Amino acid sequence: MEPTQPPQPSEPGASAVPPAPAAYPVSGPYAAPGPYTSPGMPYVAAPGPYGPYGAPRATTNGLAVGSLVSGIVCCLPPLGLVLGVFALRQIKKRGQNGKGLAIAGTALSTISTLLVVLGLITGQIQEGVRAFRDGMREAAAVRMPTELRTGECFLDDSEQGEYTLGVRVVDCAEPHNGEITGRFEVTGFDAWPGEKKLQQLGEERCETMAGTYALDTWSLGPDAWTLHYFPDRRAWREGEHRIACGIGGEERTRGSLRSDATTLTTDQMAFLTHVNPIEDAVYEEPEDDPEDDIEANRAWAADVRAAIDSARVGLRGRAWEKSAQAPVGTYLASLDSASKQWGKLAGAADADAFWAEYDRAWELLPEEGSKDVRKALDLTSTPPPADGEKGSA
Incomplete structure (x- = not known):
């Protein structure tokens, strides 16, 4: 048996603490008391005032958002002002977010409302509305020439020979520099025929359409010419195979140049239909003088005489209105003399x-007689400026 070690003496002045009985554990320092919970519930370290899940999250007021949007877009300024006032009341009552949005919307709407009132007083709003309406009208009026109907007038700001991205349709009473005489479909080509071929087709067909659209040729100004619009390669591939024809010039004019069955009387139509072929034949005079090509000049003279004779027969076979009977008779007498003289020209030996x-x-070409008949029939009675004539050698 080993000897037991005697107990160590304690520090001076310290009393000996008897050891605790083995059945009871020694207790440590007491922890700070925490919040109490109901019996059987888990301990809550930091409960909120409304229980373990905390307070519900505050929402943003919808009227405040609407007020700000209305104030920014300036569409309905008074609406944004009203929404802002109601939003501030709801935010204060419900404890919602969005006070800054409501204030900003109210301020912007107030400024917009003042600007609207000022614009109404000074007329700027009306001017802006008119400008916007005119702009929308102009944008809606821009179309491709091939989409226009016969008789519609337009403005084309593109230079001659340039590609046209669109023309602006206007009333024929307003200034314009073009008028549609018709359009036709290009057929017989599986692929794009090229600009040169389309231009040739346009010149040929559009010249004919212009002749039937504006029978009163004396009404055409000196700078009026035949127009034609044809599709480029891309438009052709997209299915646009039409060519639009027109009459126009560099100078803008007012009023329609149309003079056909839709605008003329039967007597006006009859006179122009018989007389215009004479003008057409005269304008086909060869460029070569008789010394260079006598046969071409003879043939031209024969064509002019044939047109004169056709007019003589057609005009004599019609019963004219009383006011035109005397001028038509005088004109026919002139045509008789002209026919004989042009016959001599056609039979010249050299x-x-x-x-x-x-x-x-x-x-002997009866221009003066034609002028009197035109005046009696209420057609244009002032002849167009004459082109330079060859004159005798």
């Missing part, structure tokens, strides 16, 4: 004989 009859043939 260039010298041709020149001998040339000036007299031109003198």
Whole structure:
């Protein structure tokens, strides 16, 4: 048996603490008391005032958002002002977010409302509305020439020979520089035929359409010419195979140039239909003088005489209105003389004989008689400026 070690003496002044009985554990320092919970519930370290789940999250007021949006877009300024006032009341009552939005919307709407009132007083709003309406009208009026109907007038700001992205349709009473005489479909080509071919087709067909659209040729100004619009390669691939024809010029004019069955009387139509072929034949005079090509000049003179004779027959076979009977009779007498003279020109043996009859043939073309008939029929009675004539050698 080993000897037991005697107990160590304690520090001076310290009393000996008897050991606790083995059955009871020694207790440590007491923890700070925490919040009490109901019996059987888990301990809550930091409960909120409304229980373990905390307070519900505050929402943003919808009227405040609406007020700000209305104030920004400036569509309905008074609406944004009203929404802002109601939003501030609801936010204060319900404890919602969005006070800054409501204040900003109210301020912007107030400024917009003042601007609207000022614009109404000064007329700026009306001017802006008119400008917007005119802009929308102009935008809606821009169309491709091939989409226009016969008789519609338009403004084309593109230069001659340039690609046209669109023309602006206007009333024919307003200034314009073009008028649609018709359009036609290009057929017989599986692929794009090229600009040169389309331009050739446009010149040929559009010249004919212009002749039937504006029968009163004296009403055309000196700078009026035939127009044609054809599709480019891309438009052709997209299915646009039409060519639009028109009459126009560099200068803007007012009023329609249309003079056909839709605008003319039967007597006006009859006179122009018989007389215009004479003008067409005269304008086909060869560029070469008789010394260079006598046969071409003879053939031209024969064509002019044939047109004159056709007019003589057609005009004599019609019963004219009383006011036009005397002028038509005088005009027919002039045509009879002109027919004989142009017959001599067509039968000239050589260039010298041709020149001998040339000036007299031109003198007998009854322009003065035509002027009197036109005046009686209420057609344009002022002839267009004459092109330079060859004159005798």
